Amino acid sequence: MSKLVITSIGPASSVQDGGRPGSQRYGLVPSGAMDRLALAAANTLVGNALFAAAIEIGPFGATLTAREGAVRLGLAGAPRNADVAGRAVAFDASVMLADGETLNLGFARGGSFSYIAIEGGIEGEPMFGSLAVNARAGLGSPYPRPLQSGDELKTRPISSAAERRIELPELADAPIRVVFGPQDDEFAEENKKLFVESEWKISATSDRMGYRLEGPTITHLHGHNIVSDGTVTGSIQVPGNGQPIVLMPDRGTSGGYPKIATVISADFGRFAQISAGRPFRFKAVSMAEAQTEVKKFAELLRSLPERLRGIEEFGLNVDALRDANVAGHAVNAVDAATWQVAEPTG
Amino acid sequence: MADTLSPPRLLPSGDSAITVEFSRNIDDAANRRVLALDRVIASEPIAGITETVPTYRSLLVHYDPVQIGFDALGEQLLERATKALPTAAQTRRWRIPVAYGGENGIDLEDVAKALNTTPDDIVKRHTAGDYRVAMIGFTPGWSYLSGLDKSLQMSRRKDPRLLTPAGTIAIGGVQTGVQCLAGPSGWHLLGCTAVRTYQLHRDPIFLLEPGDAITFAAVDDKTFAEQTRAAEAGEFVAELIAP
Secondary structure, X not given: OEEEEEEEEOOOOEEEOOOOOOOHHHOOOOOOOOOHHXXXXXXXXXXXXXXXXXXXXXXXXXXXXXXXXXXXXXXXXXXXXXXXXXXXXXXXXXXXXXXXXXXEEOOOOOOOOEEEEEOOOOOOOOEXXXXXXXXXXXXXXXXXXXXXXXXXXXXXXXXXXXXXXXXXXXXXXXXXXXXXXXXXXXXXXXHHHHHHHOEEEEOOOOOOOEEEEEOOOOOOOOOOOOOOEEOOXXXXXXXXXXXXXXXXXXXXXXXXXXXXXXXXXXXXXXXXXXXXXXXXXXXXXOHHHHHHHHHXXXXXXXXXXXXXXXXXXXXXXXXXXXXXXXXXXOOOOEOOOOOOEOOOOO | OOHHHOOOEEEXXXXXXXXXXXXXXXXXXXXXXXXXXXXXXXXXXXXXEEEEEEOOOEEEEEEOOOOOXXXXXXXXXXXXXXXXXXXXXXXXXXXXXXXXXXXXXXXXXXXXXXXXXXXXXXXHHHHHOOEEEEEEOOOOOOEEEXXXXXXXXXXXXXXXXXXXXXXXXXXXXXXXXXXXXXXXXXXXXXXXXXXXXXXXXXXXXXXXXXXXXXXXXXXXHHHHHHHHHHHHOOOOOOEEEEO
């Protein structure tokens, strides 16, 4: 049995998969990956099921070492400087670590979360059909908590498959699309307009439960208390201070603040990847458009295996890749203790 | 009867969920309709629905938009909602033991003072109540109960506590509740129960269902300690007294 040892890892990193829907009526939130497309791409690279458990790595770096055999990893999501023994490694590609080799991962660039899938999957005991970490509920396997240095993820011996890369559609730097509701009637038209016409930033105090937004104050028509009702991942609730909070995969299953709008499923992963402090906008779309987009997104997920390419077709120029990764994105270095964004360095 | 079967509002909760709202307020009649619709969907499933989440006043219906669209699902939900009669369905009834006051219920004395009575009288009123699980939400097993005596209704704390113990029995506004996991709360803490409404590696993991009837019984500290050990060993501790 091979294993991947976490030599070092920053906070906000955990084992995640497709989550555990089905028990929200008991207050148990599904959890699961922040960026499902990136999780699915990482898994596809190593021949796993789309939503198999993988490592979700937060904005900071990590080092991962193969022990007791080789492991093959699929890297996707927010790109980072990556190398194995000084050899640069590309994202959206697979890489093999020989026994004893270490993958060094730098800070996330142009995003927040990267996914490292392990060929053969992660050995663990599913609870409600999932290995995803939900620390509050004591769930997650092999560890019911975020990953720490010294943790070991066991996996099966690797196949003799060739390394591969995956061609993903260029993600547009377009506004994050939302549909209004369920409680948009708790807001005056001018406040709904303010919400979709303003520039927003994600606060550094955000986490897997919720992303706090910084921007104009959105005021309520009838106060900020409603009778608690159900939430979804992507619900945008507006508490008393008028600064919206977007509910993320570890949200509470119910909440008592009016929800002005909901991020559409197709854009949720792209939203989750927005770095703290980076300006972005929302755009309201119709239910019909949202439902067309969610079907396209499902089709994109389904088509991932067809998007695999041999690595030799790559003309691998990692330096060029690295530059491409950085282009247009300032690197927001975030202090691990405070989650405060330091001066842009890139 | 015509009143109670007025159509609910269908509110979009993104592209993969619909909130079926029967009332904007905490309203027992609305909650019964929520639970009735939930039962009807369970017994006559609609293809594409992935799960339902009953709350005080609405049913959140999660669905797969690849299988069914908002309009088609909304139509079927409306049809079922106007037909789903709240019935006196067979209800499970649980008796939940509570150690009131002292370190188990640090707000009991203040609540008594605020309501110009004694702690014993507060316990008497709280254990006299006939409650129903209106919803379970926020965190695993957090059970919100309707049926709190009007004389015990008081506004929530101005400063919510960041950490309240597992098993807390508290009151807030018109509600009382059983909190399973330690966590933040703005309610007034009357006592603590050894009952775990959510416990891994126990069958069932979740003890209570929305719609279950609940009564509370006061126990002394010694019994509470024994029951805590029993609960840790996987016993329900709560007594199923009906059906």
